[in-house]
Amino acid sequence: MATALCISSPPTYDSVKDRIKYILSTHVNSLPTTTDGLTLTELCKEYERRYDTGELPYRELGFETLTRFLSSMKDVVRMDLTEWPAKCYLRIKTNEQTEKRAKVVAHDTHSSRKEDYKRQFKSGSSVAYTVVKNNIISLLQTSLQNNNNSSLTLTELCHQYSNKNSSQPLPYEQLGYSTLEDLLESMRNRIRVDNRRCYLITNKNGPKKGENTSKYRED
Structure with missing residues (x-):
């Protein structure tokens, strides 16, 4: 009787991105000694520990280095290359929302000034x-x-x-x-x-x- 082979599908960019996002959002619980961000080595080890698909497959997804791969996820990952070793952080959405809200307020203020200006010139x-x-x-x-x-x-x-x-x-x-x-x-x-x-x-x-x-x- 023939045994069916189990062929795993290749990783996709979005699936790996979601995994990295999850790791960065939960790494404090799994790595108690790390309170803020993960080094690239820590991220790779944590990825291999949590998922049985092997090492983080950035090369399979067309990136020469892990740094370039993570830098392509600017909406999720923030890289700090000034630290040694370099670390990656989860980009908090609330910060993005605050920035957007500030832009809206600035636009509304500018519009309000225009209306005030127009009212002056009757x-x-x-x-x-x-x-x-x-x-x-x-x-x-x-x-x-x-x-x-x-x-x-x-x-x-x-x-x-x-x-x-x-x-x-x-x-x-x-x-x-x-x-x-x-x-x-x-x-x-x-x-x-x-x-x-x-x-x-x-x-x-x-x-x-x-x-x-x-x-x-x-x-």
């Missing part, structure tokens, strides 16, 4: 006009402090304003002005526009059109 709002004016003056003052230049091109002004205000464009139309130059002209007590550049007036008398503005810069 047509005819004097508060909104003052906010925009102070923003523009602040940008020109920063340019003066960083670059010793109290002027910006209109393109630079729009770009820097957007960066400072949650990617919102400079809202001259919402404030009732047909062009950006018209808005800046209304601020002529602090800002002068000449040849598509806007200048911060730092002298109480202010520069005259066509005049060299360098003497009006603050030291």
Whole structure:
């Protein structure tokens, strides 16, 4: 009578991954002297002890080294190669959930700021006009402090304003002005526009059109 041969199926990546995850989550009970993480040698020995399939089959699964095999499981295994000997740890899902929650909160905060910004700029709002004016003056003052230049091109002004205000464009139309130059002209007590550049007036008398503005810069 012929004896049936028992042929075991080859290991799969997912099945080995699940085993490693289980070992890392339960190794404290089986190895009381190890309280945090397993060295690669300990992991291999524990794998062989728990499963009768032989050594950890990373080569059969197409990996040259155990380190590369474990590094491919970033959602489950965290490798610390700064330790000697190197150790592997179970990546706790709660940490991932915390990171995701933090990203959601950051996104919601950014969205909330955008909504607050939009609410400020209702047509005819004097508060909104003052906010925009102070923003523009602040940008020109920063340019003066960083670059010793109290002027910006209109393109630079729009770009820097957007960066400072949650990617919102400079809202001259919402404030009732047909062009950006018209808005800046209304601020002529602090800002002068000449040849598509806007200048911060730092002298109480202010520069005259066509005049060299360098003497009006603050030291």
